[in-house]
Amino acid sequence: MRITEPYTIFLRRLPSGKSVYYYQFRDEDGKRSPAYSTGTNKIAQARRVCQRLYNEGKFKKSNEILFKTFASGFFDDESDFCKWKEVNGSSLAKSTIASYKRLLENQILPFFGSMKLKKINTDTVKRWIVWCSEKCSAKTSNNAQSVFNIIMKSAKEKKLISEVPSSELAFRKIKKKERELLTxxxxxxxxxxxxxxxxxxxxxxxxxxxxxxxxxxxxxxxxxxxxxxxxxxxxxxxxxxxxxxxxxxxxxxxxxxxxxxxxxxxxxxxxxxxxxxxxxxxxxxxxxxxxxxxxxxxxxxxxxxxxxxxxxxxxxxxxxxxxxxxxxxxxxxxxxxxxxxxxxxxxxxxxxxxxxxxxxxxxxxxxxxxxx
CATH class of the missing domain: 1.10.443.10 (Intergrase catalytic core)
Structure with a gap:
């Protein structure tokens, strides 16, 4: 019996003349995906990229993908998000990326991690914001909401969800801290x-x-x-x-x-x-x-x-x-x-x-x- 590999890797020459390995995968229904770049021209490194994606479950059907699976490595240096930021001249400071990772780890994943992307709706996000209000300041909650929006917007761009469920939700009101300034x-x-x-x-x-x-x-x-x-x-x-x-x-x-x-x-x-x-x-x-x-x-x-x-x-x-x-x-x-x-x-x-x-x-x- 012939065993179908979960992904295939092939070399593609770009208009610039540079050659890069691309991959395609089959979801659980056997449907082949579009071709995606591995970002490297080395076959061994390309295989590692594909194996990591496979291990993270990113070759599953879109309606089965968990939030934690999609968000895994989202803010890493070699991620699609960070590469795009670098290419379009809006790369983020290392301290900003570090704060995004902390917010993802501490405020977002504990609530959304085990949820399927397709199942997260506006009501779910509202419950999360209420959950955050009991655990952290309004500023931290708002920052986490901004990071969540970034991730979900990317999911929409990849056609994994149809809408960003938090796009119309307002941020929590931050009460200005009273200070008595130095004279x-x-x-x-x-x-x-x-x-x-x-x-x-x-x-x-x-x-x-x-x-x-x-x-x-x-x-x-x-x-x-x-x-x-x-x-x-x-x-x-x-x-x-x-x-x-x-x-x-x-x-x-x-x-x-x-x-x-x-x-x-x-x-x-x-x-x-x-x-x-x-x-x-x-x-x-x-x-x-x-x-x-x-x-x-x-x-x-x-x-x-x-x-x-x-x-x-x-x-x-x-x-x-x-x-x-x-x-x-x-x-x-x-x-x-x-x-x-x-x-x-x-x-x-x-x-x-x-x-x-x-x-x-x-x-x-x-x-x-x-x-x-």
């Missing part, structure tokens, strides 16, 4: 504290306060990106994954007052460099020192919700509350790197000479924080 007088006392240890940490704190930059952008700033009156912000530094793109994946320049004198205080490689090593000052060191100094000054950072990121809140509030008011909102958004009003950003090209108000306010804030 300029408190910033002055914190800046002059003798407890900073490394001077680079004190300078990083000051730069955060007068630019509103994210702490990862501060620690990831390299010496060649520092000018007399501006910073070229192109990266963020992640403690685990190293240098990566900014949160919005957009490079920008940030004005700084010349009196800050940051350029002449930079390290050999990093703008905020450890005193004895050619390594950047870490965000957790700056955060730890800030909390220590707040404690020493009697500032209840826990009750007030104060963190390093609070300096960003403080900067934006200070700018918007200035005498220039809402007339500089667009410029503030450009400085801090917010992604909203994308079409306006697309047509706007900022230059240093277009920021006289920002420089004036920064100069005043710099003096208020540093004066003895």
């Amino acid at each position: 300029v007088e408190e910033l002055n006392r914190i800046y002059h504290s003798p407890l900073w240890g490394w001077e680079c940490a004190r300078r990083a704190f000051l730069t955060c306060a007068i630019t509103g930059m994210r702490i990862g952008e501060i620690t990831g700033l390299q010496t060649f990106e520092v000018g007399d009156d501006r910073l070229n912000v192109e990266h963020t530094l992640h403690p685990k994954f190293g240098l990566g793109p900014t949160k919005t994946r957009v490079c920008r320049f940030v004005p700084i007052p010349k009196s800050l004198g940051l350029k002449r205080q930079c390290g050999k490689t990093w703008a905020f460099e450890k005193p004895t090593e050619e390594k950047p000052c870490r965000a957790d060191y700056i955060y730890g020192k800030l909390m220590l100094i707040c404690d020493s000054l009697g500032i209840d950072h826990k009750a007030r919700g104060i963190t390093v990121h609070s300096l960003r809140n403080m900067f934006i509030s200070y700018m918007r509350g200035s005498s220039f008011g809402e007339t500089i909102d667009l410029k503030i958004k450009a400085v801090v790197g917010h992604a909203d009003e994308s079409m306006t950003d697309w047509y706007t090209y900022w230059k240093p000479e277009m920021f006289p108000e920002i420089y004036e306010i920064q100069e005043k804030l710099f003096k208020e924080i540093t004066e003895v």
